Amino acid sequence: MSDLKNDRFLRALLRQPVDRTPVWMMRQAGRYLPEYRATRAQAGDFMKLMMSPQLACEVTLQPLDRYPLDAAILFSDILTIPDAMGLGLYFETGEGPRFAKTVRSQADVDALPIPEPEKDLGYVMDAVRTIRRELNGRVPLIGFAGSPWTLATYMVEGGSSKDFRAAKTLMVTQPAVLHALLGKLAQSVTSYLNAQILAGAQAVQIFDSWGGALSHSAYQEFSLAYMQQIVNGLIREHDGRRVPVILFTKGGGQWLEAMANTGADALGLDWTSDLGLARQRVGSKVALQGNMDPSMLFAPPARIREEVARILSSYGQGSGHVFNLGHGIDQHVDPAHAGAFIEAVVELSGAYHAAL
């Protein structure tokens, strides 16, 4: 593997000095880009795009050709694991993900295999290897997976949900069944992320998209505990470099201290948290990633720049901040506005690292 030409992102995650704040965007390879829509049309549908290492590589690199981003993120989906467990993932137009089967009993959980990544999710590992080769050391590649709780919600509900009624009913009526499912998922996610790391992912992020739907105590028991198991089981050093782990619980702003205690290197923040207060709360335990409201990209470029300045100033001096949106970029954003956002970070953040 070639040397890394830009390691700003990895350094910031480890709170090592950097010349400016690194920046990337969740869902940066996505529908707001016309070139993405073209590749997706060529693939036929989302599943085919995601399952083709060559096309997944192509869309992963697209935003890097447009913007001075400091990281690439594997183009994939968090639901690859339940699909590899045999649930039959499919997408209905305008309806989001669906599963052919649901998991609602101990027998359902017992029947689930733990996927072998290179065998059952080979297309993901091939995508990681292809992207690393094509990146040729420009920026690091981020691998990712969904959190066990987040994956479980889709598996129990059979798809997306507004209130997680089925998953929460399982939680309060048959907690042992849910724990068994989460245990299997923690094991699956751990080996999946480790395989991504061995294939070339230089940092990994765990997306706990639905942890914020839980009560304070249920979050600890049904989401964080299993992310902790994953953190404990991950390869933390590969190819002579630390592989940072980022935990992102959307809606988890009240639980940052507990998240920081897992031993993760960094926490992702959604836009509801004040970055400066969050930094005070977690101290030097973790780096922070985030957290502009993605809706701010609908603003005129001057307003976007103002918001970037505000967030940089809220974090303050020194390393340990990776600039990002607080959630994925919206498909209706004008790519020029995404450019203005990234440019503002590049231009304005150097002042916060003056001591280097």
Place this chain on the structure above:
Amino acid sequence: MSDLKNDRFLRALLRQPVDRTPVWMMRQAGRYLPEYRATRAQAGDFMKLMMSPQLACEVTLQPLDRYPLDAAILFSDILTIPDAMGLGLYFETGEGPRFAKTVRSQADVDALPIPEPEKDLGYVMDAVRTIRRELNGRVPLIGFAGSPWTLATYMVEGGSSKDFRAAKTLMVTQPAVLHALLGKLAQSVTSYLNAQILAGAQAVQIFDSWGGALSHSAYQEFSLAYMQQIVNGLIREHDGRRVPVILFTKGGGQWLEAMANTGADALGLDWTSDLGLARQRVGSKVALQGNMDPSMLFAPPARIREEVARILSSYGQGSGHVFNLGHGIDQHVDPAHAGAFIEAVVELSGAYHAAL
């Protein structure tokens, strides 16, 4: 007006000693009750039910006839105000509320009248008077309104929204227009709640259902600032009694200190906050209301009781807690489970007020 036979709810909101923790449920007059469904069927639809003072009174009292609740809440909807401003509220089956018109420009805002409550929302005031008469002092009656930001989201979007794209686009492209709208709404909500108080509401709650969708700084500027205006303008004493004000921002658990500084008497908490930690954070500034996950009502009664015990113990000794769910009761809940919840609060909470 007759003397109040049970003032436990009002006393707890003012952190005055009580014999046990008072309890009520958000949306306690609702679809989970067969008697509610019968009255609604009789009315024809939700709008007719809400606009009939007699039927609104009937459904308001239904849960009190089943359960030993410590408060009644006016049966109504937060969208009465935009409807009275001429937007044309209607409900599509399974689709939630919709407006015939939207508000997206300064001209749209300028055209909005400030409703005169007794004239333009007379059906609500008549419902309050009817309910007070029929309650005959059993328990206090809670009046309510939506927060300006929450109402604005519906008015700008034209109905419910998942991501508030139109409302947030207005916020970041034409903030002055949104501020003008919020200012009119704050004025309208203030006079609406004051009219409810004069008609007989003995406490009022402001529902900021969508404040949690805002960034930390946008929350202060676009939601809390206008709730502050309302709190400043409310009648705080009527008929020789303090009229407590409860602020409830769903998803606002990170902002409790700021909310407590408004001068409200109490804060509603959703289930993501730990009640004990919240109490430490707000100190003696406000009482706290909440916060069991409504999904817990899908659990067997023994599990519900355990959760009630956990939450009571988290708050600890002394007054200042009103037990409630962290959000409205789900329509699929078995009424017997709601009964088990209320019974558990009644039976277990006395121990936390032993010093009386």
